[in-house]
Amino acid sequence: MTLVKLSLAAPLHLEEELVEQFLERPEWASGFTLLKAEGYSRHHETLSAQELVRGRTQRMMVQIVLEADNAQALLAHLKHRFPKRDVAWWLEPVIQFGRFA
Numbered sequence: 001m002t003l004v005k006l007s008l009a010a011p012l013h014l015e016e017e018l019v020e021q022f023l024e025r026p027e028w029a030s031g032f033t034l035l036k037a038e039g040y041s042r043h044h045e046t047l048s049a050q051e052l053v054r055g056r057t058q059r060m061m062v063q064i065v066l067e068a069d070n071a072q073a074l075l076a077h078l079k080h081r082f083p084k085r086d087v088a089w090w091l092e093p094v095i096q097f098g099r100f101a
Helices: 012-024 049-054 068-081
Strands: 003-011 033-039 057-067 088-093
Touching: 003 012, 003 068, 012 033, 012 057, 012 068, 057 068, 068 088
Parallel strands: none
Antiparallel strands: 003 057, 003 088, 033 057
C-alpha cells in the first residue's frame, strides 16, 4: 500500500462544499485536517481590493493521508466538481503513518 498526502488550498467560501465531498466518500478520505491559511498568487482576478492591498488572501487548506489510487480517484472527482483556477493541490509521498494508541 502506497500512501500519499494530498494538500488542497482553496478560497474560504469553498470550505463547506469541499468538506461535504470528503464526508460523502469515506472510501477515499476516511479522515482529513482543515487549516486556515493565507496565500499569494500572481493571478489577481478574484482578489478583493483589501486583498490586493495586503498582497495575500484568506485560504483554507485540507490535508489528507490516503492510498495513492484513492488520491487519484478523489482528485479526478474534485477536478470535475470544482473546475476553478483558485483551487490548488499537490501530492507528497508519506514514508510512515500511524497513531500513538
